[in-house]
Amino acid sequence: MPSSVVTRFAPSPTGMLHIGGVRTALFAWLFAKKYSGKFILRVEDTDTDRSTEDNIRIIEEGMLWSGLIWDEGPDPKHSGAWLGDHGPYRQILRMDLYKLKITELLDQGKAYRCRCTKESLEDRRKESDRAGKPFQYNRGLDLGRGCRDQHYDDSSPSSIRFAMPLGGDILLQDAIKGTIRFPSESLDDWIIARWSEPGEIGIPTYNFSVVVDDVAMKVSHVIRGDDHVANTPKQIPLFEALGYALPVFAHVPMILGKDKQKLSKRHGAASITEFKDLGFLPQAVRLTLAKLSWTPKIDGRVAESAEEEILTDAQLIESFNLEDIQTSPSVFDIDKLYWINQKLIMNSTNEFLIQALNPFMPPPWLIRDRAWKELAVSCTKERSRTLKEMAESLSFCWQAPQVFDEKLLSKHLSESHRLALRSVSALRDWTAEGLREGLDQVLLEHQIKLKDLAQALRVALTGGTISPPIHETLLLLGAEEIKRRLLRWI
Secondary structure, three states, X not given: OOOOOEEEEOOOOOOOOEHHHHHHXXXXXXXXXXXXXXXXXXXXXXXXXXXXXXXXXXXXHHHHHHOOOOXXXXXXXXXXXXXXXXOOOEHHHOHHHHHHHHHHHHHOOOEEEEOOOHHHHHHHHHHHHHOOOOOOOOOOOHHHOOHHHOOOOOOOOEEEEEOOOOOOEEEEEEOOOEEEEEEHHHOOOOEEEEEEOOOOOOOXXXXXXXXXXXXXXXXXXXXXEHHHHHHHHHHXXXXXXXOOOOOEEEEEOOEEOOOOOEOOHHHOOOEHHHHHHOOOOHHHXXXXXXXXXOOXXXXXXXXXXXXXXXXXXXXXXXXXXXXXXXXXXXXXOHHHHHHHHHHHHHHOOHHHHHHHHHHHOOHHHXXXXXXXXXXXXXXXXXXXXXXXXXXXXXXXXXXXXXXXXHHHHHHHOOHHHHHHHHHHHOOOOOOHHHHHHHHHHHHHHHOOOHHHHHHHHHHHHHOOOOOOOHHHHHHHHOHHHHHHHHOOOO
């Protein structure tokens, strides 16, 4: 273990922040926290055609909401400012450093200019297809001779390629997957700077920029998705060519949907923004994602009860080990997330839930007094899987029903039911105790069961048969609103 642990999450802002990326970021964050290290957020935006400022904002907001607070990276409080000593933390703003390193490689003969045009490469690719062979660049075949041996200057348009080792194997010592061997002859000289005009160095590519940044930012552990395994045999020789020590690589398995295919939009919510909008708690998302391909152990053992499954961040951090991560993909179970979220809601304080509900509530919620909100939260939190469901279960407080189901009316609002509702409307004491005594009198007077009176009240007041317990429902609505809504039935 190095003296200083530094991890990073380096998303490309080409779309929404995917839940799989958040799981990878979570593992990097947990590892850094366990060893009192640093966690970096770096934006890899060299794909200028697809990277957008809106996507960068979405990434930052998603990370903040997830609770994965970075030690270095964009300053969330000051646009254009940076936290840490290695900024800027956007690749598009680090071009001078990349081009300096590319120039060094050119001068040392470890990189070269390639004049093979896109069209010529496409022709060779088609020839390989016709021959039934996989296409390889093969060090360039411009005019029948390899670009690698031509030592072209910058007088003509060109891209720049890295000169890969010509023999032996490239070994990846992966902290999760173990040793992976890549024969050098199977790897092409790859482009480190895109096509440019004479005298210029084009935009550096991802695989080049990421190596330079990891070194500049002193990243000790590269924890990323296993879709990057194929990039690693390109990056390892580049680290060595630049004279840099290798970080520890750890490639985490992908997340699958229930159909065992890569998790995507077709499986439902796939981005962190969608989970936020559905009313999940950040802690629930972290805990659910942590358990994908990793089983936390507390005091050396796995959870043996439902209660033990609800772990704190501190427990996750203490028990986290890269070596314990499984190598096989894991299936994301949305039902498990709902279960964990419900448990956390049930165990949350009313004060926390009152604040957490604010984004899901209409303006009238904000002006209600504290006692009313306490009642609203306390009578709904054990029945709701998400904050959104809590908000929806309280929607009757602001919206009187406009349309009624005829079957419900015939079943729950017969003439005898309406007579009982008239007595409820006539009650005078609408305190909690007075209401309870008053309803007991109505039950005796009309010889009706509480469950029948409760359903009649629910249908008349909310339009349906589901609401918080009837006493709490009445207290939430208040005497004036109850009398107004009952007027049409009595």
